[in-house]
Amino acid sequence: MKILFIGDIVGSPGRGIVADRLADIVETRQIDLVIANGENSAAGFGITPRIADELFAAGIEVLTGGNHIWDKKEILEYISKQPRLVRPANFAEGNPGSGLYVGAARNGVPYAVLDLQGRVFMASNDCPFRAADRELARISPEVRVIFVDIHAETTSEKEAMGWYLDGRVSAVIGTHTHVATADEQVLPGGTAFQTDVGMTGPHNGVIGMDKTAILHRFLNGQPARFEVATGDIQMNTVLIDVDETTGRARGIERLRFRTD
Numbered sequence: 001m002k003i004l005f006i007g008d009i010v011g012s013p014g015r016g017i018v019a020d021r022l023a024d025i026v027e028t029r030q031i032d033l034v035i036a037n038g039e040n041s042a043a044g045f046g047i048t049p050r051i052a053d054e055l056f057a058a059g060i061e062v063l064t065g066g067n068h069i070w071d072k073k074e075i076l077e078y079i080s081k082q083p084r085l086v087r088p089a090n091f092a093e094g095n096p097g098s099g100l101y102v103g104a105a106r107n108g109v110p111y112a113v114l115d116l117q118g119r120v121f122m123a124s125n126d127c128p129f130r131a132a133d134r135e136l137a138r139i140s141p142e143v144r145v146i147f148v149d150i151h152a153e154t155t156s157e158k159e160a161m162g163w164y165l166d167g168r169v170s171a172v173i174g175t176h177t178h179v180a181t182a183d184e185q186v187l188p189g190g191t192a193f194q195t196d197v198g199m200t201g202p203h204n205g206v207i208g209m210d211k212t213a214i215l216h217r218f219l220n221g222q223p224a225r226f227e228v229a230t231g232d233i234q235m236n237t238v239l240i241d242v243d244e245t246t247g248r249a250r251g252i253e254r255l256r257f258r259t260d
């Protein structure tokens with residue numbers, strides 16, 4: 001079974017490349033399941049119900065979130081009704097939505113998607129490692145294919161999560177830092193891992209944002225309004241091949257698509 005995971009979709013340029021290219025990629029690569037991180041899809045900050053629907057219509061089955069998931073208030077109501085949009089499972093109790101989605105892929109294979117958020121240099125949420133234990137215990141043993149998005153700031157916390165879940169899930173892929181790392185591998189227990197998948201959007205900027213405002217903030221320490229960058233639109237993804245009978249990954253490949 002082939003799973004495509006699309007890195008953090010940033011603003012309309014990120015949504016645009018997904019709309020233009022995804023259907024063709026799914027067909028030519030014979031992909032059974034598409035998952036994407038969508039928490040930056042509304043102008044870089046959050047996601048709206050309309051954008052989530054648009055991304056689902058483009059062929060994405062499950063959207064994951066992270067620290068920006070609540071940036072657009074309308075999503076609070078939407079997420080409680082749309083289980084295919086998940087937010088980190090280790091957010092405080094009482095938040096709407098869920099960190100876990102269990103469904104069936106277009107080839108009929110059941111799968112689960114788990115969203116977690118790191119704590120180093122981020123908000124002090126519940127422990128993502130213990131949250132992973134708790135959520136994995138809720139998944140029926142018939143569900144062998146399990147995908148985990150670890151949305152975290154540091155490489156160390158993401159690597160640690162890969163080792164912690166090795167042999168228990170099919171893949172642990174990092175998001176949030178928006179720069180793809182070159183460490184894709186299948187860990188000894190059969191878990192596909194990459195520290196960060198990279199982002200989907202304009203690369204002629206600073207992690208997707210217009211560089212002028214970012215540089216102003218770095219140089220002067222003054223607040224600046226961040227706008228989505230333009231130019232060098234890329235879609236950074238990983239293609240994971242999973243043995244659906246065991247849930248073990250057979251391979252992981254980094255795939256980068258560009259508009260030109």
Ligand code: FE2
Pocket residue numbers: 039066067068151176
């Ligand atoms: Fe993030």
